[in-house]
Amino acid sequence: MTEQELRKRLEALKIEHxxxxxxxxxxxxxxxxxxxxxxxxxxxxxxxxxxxxxQIAAIEDYLLPDIIA
Structure with missing residues (x-):
């Protein structure tokens, strides 16, 4: 899935939630x-x-990886 598709899926999941x-x-x-x-x-x-x-948490983690600087 592309990032745009993941963002759409994330929004749909949040609405359903x-x-x-x-x-x-x-x-x-x-x-x-x-x-x-x-x-x-x-x-x-x-x-x-x-x-x-x-599912929301998994997609958010993928889209916004935890970067330790």
């Missing part, structure tokens, strides 16, 4: 209102969010 954050919050809020929290769905969303975070 934010969307998952909002979905998890909405699910939690709905659970507080109804008294029922779909823990399995919430767990799946959190797991996906963690995978995205790892």
């Amino acid at each position: 934010r969307d998952l954050d909002a979905a998890i919050e909405a699910l939690s809020e709905a659970g507080r209102q109804t008294g029922f929290v779909d823990q399995l769905q919430q767990q799946r969303l959190k797991k996906r969010k963690l995978k995205l975070k790892d």
Whole structure:
């Protein structure tokens, strides 16, 4: 992948990560209102969010290598 493609992929991952954050919050809020929290769905969303975070970190590390001067 080119650097430009990696940057586009990084932005898409960040957007998906934010969307998952909002979905998890909405699910939690709905659970507080109804008294029922779909823990399995919430767990799946959190797991996906963690995978995205790892992918984001990997791309950022590749694009911005840690240079020790």
